[in-house]
Amino acid sequence: MSSAYQYYLLTLLVFFGVNTIACWSLNLQYGVGGVMNFAFIMFQSFGAYLGGVLTLGPSTGASFQQYILGANLPFPLPWLLAALGGGALAWAVGSFALRPARRDFQAMVMLVVSIIASTLVLTEASWFNGQNGIAVVPKPFESRLGLGEVQYGWFYVGMTAIAVLGVYWLVHRVTSSPWGRRLRAMREHPQALASLGVNVRAESMKVYVLGGALASLSGAILVQFIGAWSPGSWSTGETFLYFVAVIVGGAGNNFGAMLGAALVLGVFEESLRYLPSFGYAGLAESIQFMLLGVLILGFLWFRPAGLVPERRRRLARRGAADSGNPLPTGAGQQAAGS
Amino acid sequence: MNQFTLAIGFGLVTSAILALGAVGFTLQFGVSNIFNLAYGDVMTVSAFTAYLADSSGTGIWLAMLVGAATGAVVSVAMSTLIFAPFLRRGTSRFTMVMVSLALAVIVQNAIQAVAGAGFRSFPESQGTSLHLLGMILTPFQLVIIGVAAASMLLLHLLLRYTRVGKALRATAADPELARSSGIATERVTAAAWAISGALCGLGGVTLALNLASFDFTFGNQFLLIVVAAAVFGSVGQPYGAMVGAVVIGMASELAAIWTPALKQVVAFVILALILLIRPAGLWRKSFVQVDLAAR
Numbered sequence A: 001m002s003s004a005y006q007y008y009l010l011t012l013l014v015f016f017g018v019n020t021i022a023c024w025s026l027n028l029q030y031g032v033g034g035v036m037n038f039a040f041i042m043f044q045s046f047g048a049y050l051g052g053v054l055t056l057g058p059s060t061g062a063s064f065q066q067y068i069l070g071a072n073l074p075f076p077l078p079w080l081l082a083a084l085g086g087g088a089l090a091w092a093v094g095s096f097a098l099r100p101a102r103r104d105f106q107a108m109v110m111l112v113v114s115i116i117a118s119t120l121v122l123t124e125a126s127w128f129n130g131q132n133g134i135a136v137v138p139k140p141f142e143s144r145l146g147l148g149e150v151q152y153g154w155f156y157v158g159m160t161a162i163a164v165l166g167v168y169w170l171v172h173r174v175t176s177s178p179w180g181r182r183l184r185a186m187r188e189h190p191q192a193l194a195s196l197g198v199n200v201r202a203e204s205m206k207v208y209v210l211g212g213a214l215a216s217l218s219g220a221i222l223v224q225f226i227g228a229w230s231p232g233s234w235s236t237g238e239t240f241l242y243f244v245a246v247i248v249g250g251a252g253n254n255f256g257a258m259l260g261a262a263l264v265l266g267v268f269e270e271s272l273r274y275l276p277s278f279g280y281a282g283l284a285e286s287i288q289f290m291l292l293g294v295l296i297l298g299f300l301w302f303r304p305a306g307l308v309p310e311r312r313r314r315l316a317r318r319g320a321a322d323s324g325n326p327l328p329t330g331a332g333q334q335a336a337g338s
Numbered sequence B: 001m002n003q004f005t006l007a008i009g010f011g012l013v014t015s016a017i018l019a020l021g022a023v024g025f026t027l028q029f030g031v032s033n034i035f036n037l038a039y040g041d042v043m044t045v046s047a048f049t050a051y052l053a054d055s056s057g058t059g060i061w062l063a064m065l066v067g068a069a070t071g072a073v074v075s076v077a078m079s080t081l082i083f084a085p086f087l088r089r090g091t092s093r094f095t096m097v098m099v100s101l102a103l104a105v106i107v108q109n110a111i112q113a114v115a116g117a118g119f120r121s122f123p124e125s126q127g128t129s130l131h132l133l134g135m136i137l138t139p140f141q142l143v144i145i146g147v148a149a150a151s152m153l154l155l156h157l158l159l160r161y162t163r164v165g166k167a168l169r170a171t172a173a174d175p176e177l178a179r180s181s182g183i184a185t186e187r188v189t190a191a192a193w194a195i196s197g198a199l200c201g202l203g204g205v206t207l208a209l210n211l212a213s214f215d216f217t218f219g220n221q222f223l224l225i226v227v228a229a230a231v232f233g234s235v236g237q238p239y240g241a242m243v244g245a246v247v248i249g250m251a252s253e254l255a256a257i258w259t260p261a262l263k264q265v266v267a268f269v270i271l272a273l274i275l276l277i278r279p280a281g282l283w284r285k286s287f288v289q290v291d292l293a294a295r
Helices: A003-032 A040-056 A076-097 A103-123 A149-175 A178-188 A190-195 A200-226 A237-249 A254-274 A283-302 A327-337 B003-032 B039-055 B060-088 B093-115 B139-161 B163-173 B175-180 B185-210 B218-232 B238-255 B260-277 B287-294
Strands: B130-132 B135-137
Touching: A003 A040, A003 A149, A003 A178, A003 A200, A003 A237, A003 A254, A040 A076, A040 A103, A040 A200, A040 A237, A076 A103, A076 A200, A076 B260, A103 B093, A103 B218, A103 B260, A149 A178, A149 A200, A149 A254, A178 A190, A178 A200, A190 A200, A237 A254, A237 A283, A237 B093, A254 A283, A283 B060, A283 B093, B003 B039, B003 B060, B003 B135, B003 B139, B003 B163, B003 B185, B003 B218, B003 B238, B039 B060, B039 B093, B039 B185, B039 B218, B060 B093, B060 B185, B135 B139, B139 B163, B139 B185, B139 B238, B163 B175, B163 B185, B175 B185, B185 B218, B218 B238, B218 B260, B238 B260
Parallel strands: none
Antiparallel strands: B130 B135
């Protein structure tokens, strides 16, 4: 295989890994917990920004880029701190966005937050270098390994794969835990759960923070691979793409979310590259988005559960008294206990 | 010339446009219980058809009517062809937001595909400006304020004193009870979509008139501040939305004296503050009540 094709392939693989983590994050929030995070892209973007500046070193102010929060940290720290930062941002946004009782209402507030955030980033150039964003982010271990571009690329694919496995372990643990059960109950009927003594807002906040952290992690992984970050490519419309991916794949199912990442964000997006260009600039893109809109309407109409529907879970298991209670009692007891 | 009085003048215009948009938005929500994210794009469609009418020589008044009619027709079509079938299927309100988002994306990109991505502007948006009490306004900005005030007054009279208005309020408060009291709620809902669509269309045309130029995204961008105003005044409450429109419109223009770039941020800060103090918005009815009433 020629190195150009190899590079293309490994780029796709890294993107797939990043999108998978992102879709799992959104799936945790939306598919499992029922929190409609319409500010999703903001968290990924924020993580990407943090991942970038924490490796770039402090802003000198004199160079072509000006930013805040710069530091020169060794490899795993930028990823971890990006995740932490994403969690903190989610906590800050959630502290008011999760206050309204209705989910769609929360979604509106998050949408407003997301649009405002991108306006702020674009207008306040001294914070995040405005429209230009940041560039020449050093890649982890690149200088020390001394590999060629393609070999290093495969190395990065490996690192991404490890991150994907780690995140899978985490989301799998969460979705199959009693807490995951409580989250699904919250998605189905928040009022019922509240009547059992569960603090719905606190539970929403937890899953929002966890999802925010994972979304930021995915952004950090992406930025260290492509080496650049600019607010233009993380616009609010991208959130829609992730929702399409999760809904098409199957909300509530981790494999579904991964499949959605592969099909919608991988195959669908990439296949457009191979179409001959036609019409004026922007026509192909607007048709693509119209198709995505039709796709999501079609799925919500014909197959609302997605390609891989959520697994039916057996709630009552004989002989396992503490882990197998039927949902309502179990959720109530845990809430009372915690 | 005093900057403060100038800003109040612009604030009046912004509030007027915002009132048209936010009251329409909130009315739709009150009756259908759907957060319609395609609302901003219906504003855009209306502005484009009004522009088309205006440039074919109908004059701006007829063009405004065309815009309002477009808004009404598109809204009713969306409601009957897309939203109502999904609701009949038992799609949750929560998922309806996704449906409306998909519609928004389709409509916005359809406008771009048909009309292209270029900027347009109404010839009427330029004009000799008038000096009034320290404010500088173009004649059409005065028209915008007049149109908005007249629409709000008409809506108030409609809601208060007509049978349709009464039926509308009853349907918004409790659709089941309204139906069992003999109100044809389906027809009332359609009427609500038509009225709110007309307001949405007027909002779109007046916004486009007030802007120096507009393209296929301007309605969607404006939706943000429409939602902020509607949420501020408790979604579903027309009078709350009017208050929200004035507060947010005025505040953002006054803030523009210091930092013109951060108009939207001010709207957002006000929204965040009101949510922290009163999660259900300014008006007294809470969302849980709205939600339970909708069951």
